[in-house]
Amino acid sequence: MAKPKIRCGVAGVGSLGQHHARIYAALPGAELAGIYETSDARAAEICAKFNCRRFATLDELGANCDAVSVVVPTDRHAEVALPLLARGCHLLIEKPLCASLAEAEQVLAAARAKNCLVQVGHIEHFNPVMAFLEKHADDPRYITAERLAPYQPRGTEVGVVLDLMIHDIGIVLALVKSPIAKIDSVGVTVLSKSEDIANARLQFQNSCVANLSASRMSTKKQREIRIFQGDAYLSLDFMNQKGHLVKKSDIIAYGLKMKVGLVKAGDLSAIPVRDIPIEKGEPLALELAHFVESVREARQPKVGAALGKSALEVALTITEQIRAAQK
Numbered sequence: 596m597a598k599p600k601i602r603c604g605v606a607g608v609g610s611l612g613q614h615h616a617r618i619y620a621a622l623p624g625a626e627l628a629g630i631y632e633t634s635d636a637r638a639a640e641i642c643a644k645f646n647c648r649r650f651a652t653l654d655e656l657g658a659n660c661d662a663v664s665v666v667v668p669t670d671r672h673a674e675v676a677l678p679l680l681a682r683g684c685h686l687l688i689e690k691p692l693c694a695s696l697a698e699a700e701q702v703l704a705a706a707r708a709k710n711c712l713v714q715v716g717h718i719e720h721f722n723p724v725m726a727f728l729e730k731h732a733d734d735p736r737y738i739t740a741e742r743l744a745p746y747q748p749r750g751t752e753v754g755v756v757l758d759l760m761i762h763d764i765g766i767v768l769a770l771v772k773s774p775i776a777k778i779d780s781v782g783v784t785v786l787s788k789s790e791d792i793a794n795a796r797l798q799f800q801n802s803c804v805a806n807l808s809a810s811r812m813s814t815k816k817q818r819e820i821r822i823f824q825g826d827a828y829l830s831l832d833f834m835n836q837k838g839h840l841v842k843k844s845d846i847i848a849y850g851l852k853m854k855v856g857l858v859k860a861g862d863l864s865a866i867p868v869r870d871i872p873i874e875k876g877e878p879l880a881l882e883l884a885h886f887v888e889s890v891r892e893a894r895q896p897k898v899g900a901a902l903g904k905s906a907l908e909v910a911l912t913i914t915e916q917i918r919a920a921q922k
Contacts, residue, residue: 600626601887604660604684606653606675608632608641610749611689612666618883619664620645625887631656657682662890664716664883665689668752673698680705685890687883689716690765691757691910692903699907703900714886714896715903717765719818721882723873724831724838725766728822731840732770737823738805740766743813746786750811754782754789756914757907760809764797764913765898765906766820773801775909782917785812795913831871838871 603619605612608630620627629648632638638649650656653675656663662685665675672693676686680702692715693699706713719725740763750758777798782790791812797805818833831838889896 598624598891600624601890602626602628602659602661603887604628604630604650604656604663606631606656606663606665606679607667608637609666612664613641614879615664615666615687615883616641616645616647618880620647622880622884622887624891625883628660629656653678654682657684660684662687662887664886668750669757670694670752673702676702677705680709680711683709683711685712685714685886687714687716687886688903690718690903691715691753691761691907692900693907694753694757696904696908696911699904703904706900712889712893712896713900713903714889715898715900715906716882717762717898717903717906718878718882719762719766719833720769720898721885722833722878723836723876724833725769727838727871727873728766728770728820728829728831731827732822732824732829734824734826735767735770735803735805735822736825737803738767738770738820740805740807740820741817742807742809743815743817744811745813745816746791746811751787751789754787754793754914754917755791755809755811756782756793756795756910756917758809759811760793760795760807760913761906761910762818763805763807763809763820764909765902767797767805767807768902768905768909770822771799771801771803771805773799773803776800778909778912778916780913780916781920782913784921790914790917793913793917797909829871836873836875838873839868840871841868 603625605615619625627647629650631650642649657679663679665688667675742759780795782793785791792810795807822829826843829840
């Protein structure tokens with residue numbers, strides 16, 4: 596007997612929320628029950644496109660859904676999430692979890708009270724690049740990550756750390772698996788009210804160091820990470836879903852060949868640089884499929900409240916350091 600479909604909704608169908616609606620409408624095992632959207636014109640457009648209902652209130656949305664994506668500006672996450680949790684809805688809340696730790700605690704307490712799942716939208720954890728890293732980056736010693744984007748008004752209710760860098764914060768926390776010992780940060784405000792360019796150096800208790808850079812003042816988009824560990828160097832591109840690695844065993848083999856004269860000294864082209872075989876996929880579709888399956892099976896999602904809150908804590912610490920330096 597086929598399992599009933601999970602009734603899904605979307606609160607906020609702007610530039611990102613529209614894609615949540617699109618994917619739910621096409622996802623096997625899910626049904627797009629409807630949306631909540633304050634713009635009449637936008638609501639009409641999305642409802643016509645995906646043949647769904649517009650609910651007048653969050654309470655009405657929650658009453659008709661099992662699971663809801665919260666895709667509104669960060670400073671409204673708690674305001675939107677709490678009425679939905681009161682209705683017993685499982686939530687996927689776009690990153691960051693909330694704008695403050697106090698709001699995050701409030702949301703998580705409400706979820707516990709109603710036994711609801713909360714998945715946080717750290718989308719890169721569902722990028723096929725991350726699946727490769729989780730298997731092969733088993734002992735990172737030094738990490739560099741760079742995330743660049745052109746300036747746009749959307750998202751500037753928070754600084755670039757909460758807007759962009761938090762992706763890489765979540766990634767390194769998942770890969771390093773060690774408490775942070777020290778954070779040093781610097782940032783520059785250019786066009787918005789908060790920092791638009793930021794750099795943070797995270798030193799972990801296991802001696803790993805991660806250097807993260809983020810900018811929303813770039814002429815191009817870029818999402819790259821490089822990882823150095825005892826047995827390999829990995830360089831991966833989250834945006835284009837490709838990368839390469841150099842293994843220590845290959846460097847040792849190169850040295851042996853050089854000793855016996857099979858390659859010339861200094862001929863680095865003889866060191867095999869391996870292209871990483873990555874099966875490409877749409878991260879948001881993979882993320883929402885995981886969310887729906889987590890709701891169906893009543894199991895904790897891959898990126899749950901704990902990681903979402905930890906990433907938020909680190910991001911807020913970096914933001915506070917930057918603001919303190921600017922006073």
